[in-house]
Amino acid sequence: MVRTRPWHAPDDSAYHDNTECLLGQELPVDRRRDGEGGKRLCPLCAALNKAEEVSRP
Numbered sequence: 094m095v096r097t098r099p100w101h102a103p104d105d106s107a108y109h110d111n112t113e114c115l116l117g118q119e120l121p122v123d124r125r126r127d128g129e130g131g132k133r134l135c136p137l138c139a140a141l142n143k144a145e146e147v148s149r150p
């Protein structure tokens with residue numbers, strides 16, 4: 094399970110909800126905020142989430 098509660102940075106255009114997302118990992122902890130922040134899902138997270146669903150038995 095790598096999908097988790099969403100987080101975002103206030104000055105970014107997307108939120109993240111996958112712990113494997115490199116873009117999400119690069120966010121410094123002090124810039125992270127909980128929730129979706131009214132933003133769209135990060136494309137990399139979306140791809141990771143989709144790959145995860147496909148590989149699930």
Ligand SMILES: [Zn+2]
Nearest residue numbers: 109114135138
């Ligand atoms: Zn992401």
